[in-house]
Amino acid sequence: MASPEPSAAGAGAGGESSSQAAAVEPIRMPTAEEIKGQDIWNNCAVRSVVSGVMGGGLGVLMGLFFGALDNPIMAEEMTARQQIVYTAKQMGRRSISNAKTFAVMGLIFSAAECVVEKARAKHDTTNTAVAGCVTGGALAVKGGPKATCIGCAGFAAFSVAIEKFFDRHT
Amino acid sequence: MAAKGGASNFEKEQMFGMAEKEMEYRVDLFNRLTQTCFEKCIEKRYKEAELNMGENSCIDRCVSKYWQVSLLIPFLFADSFYAYSIA
Numbered sequence: 001m002a003s004p005e006p007s008a009a010g011a012g013a014g015g016e017s018s019s020q021a022a023a024v025e026p027i028r029m030p031t032a033e034e035i036k037g038q039d040i041w042n043n044c045a046v047r048s049v050v051s052g053v054m055g056g057g058l059g060v061l062m063g064l065f066f067g068a069l070d071n072p073i074m075a076e077e078m079t080a081r082q083q084i085v086y087t088a089k090q091m092g093r094r095s096i097s098n099a100k101t102f103a104v105m106g107l108i109f110s111a112a113e114c115v116v117e118k119a120r121a122k123h124d125t126t127n128t129a130v131a132g133c134v135t136g137g138a139l140a141v142k143g144g145p146k147a148t149c150i151g152c153a154g155f156a157a158f159s160v161a162i163e164k165f166f167d168r169h170t
Numbered sequence: 171m172a173a174k175g176g177a178s179n180f181e182k183e184q185m186f187g188m189a190e191k192e193m194e195y196r197v198d199l200f201n202r203l204t205q206t207c208f209e210k211c212i213e214k215r216y217k218e219a220e221l222n223m224g225e226n227s228c229i230d231r232c233v234s235k236y237w238q239v240s241l242l243i244p245f246l247f248a249d250s251f252y253a254y255s256i257a
Contacts, residue, residue, distance in 0.1 A: 117227075123223070
């Protein structure tokens with residue numbers, strides 16, 4: 001039903017504008033593949049998995065960096081090669097544990113934000129705040145109800161601050 | 171439609187007029203739908219070129235509701251018109 005009107009409107013606009021200036025292009029409706037490609041990113045599962053993977057990558061990098069810095073090296077016993085091996089193992093262990101934490105954090109945050117935004121049908125900072133609260137609460141749930149509340153509030157404030165920081169540049 | 175074999179000019183003109191009215195109605199419906207859902211769902215301050223997820227789901231709901239209403243009202247109107255004409 002909708003296909004005759006937009007193409008007619010686009011052709012009409014194109015005919016008009018091409019007579020005036022060749023720089024303006026006619027309006028082109030997106031193809032089915034373009035719509036599907038954009039729709040993949042609207043799926044909550046895909047989005048949260050990709051966020052989780054990115055969080056895992058970030059965790060690996062952070063673990064490598066901080067694992068290399070944090071070294072109680074017993075310099076008397078080990079040779080240089082043994083020191084390097086020990087440091088490498090420590091970096092690996094730390095990066096894997098960091099990767100898991102950050103991956104879970106990214107997954108929960110992205111999934112919560114996606115679900116809340118789809119339900120509210122609005123793009124707001126409220127979505128970020130609620131998602132941050134859910135993430136902080138989920139990560140701190142082992143410490144009891146008080147730790148959950150503090151984690152919720154803290155992570156919500158942090159994520160809203162980060163969102164506003166990135167939003168100012170747009 | 172039963173006297174299709176005759177192909178009278180008047181009937182052809184009548185059908186053409188009806189088709190034209192129908193086309194106008196459809197185009198008007200589409201334009202109103204677009205304008206209503208655009209004003210309702212899309213933020214006025216454009217931060218990025220693509221629709222984000224909130225706008226997408228808002229547009230889905232808006233179009234679905236508008237379409238349902240536009241299908242429902244002619245039925246109600248026809249019913250009340252019929253009831254009024256025989257009462």
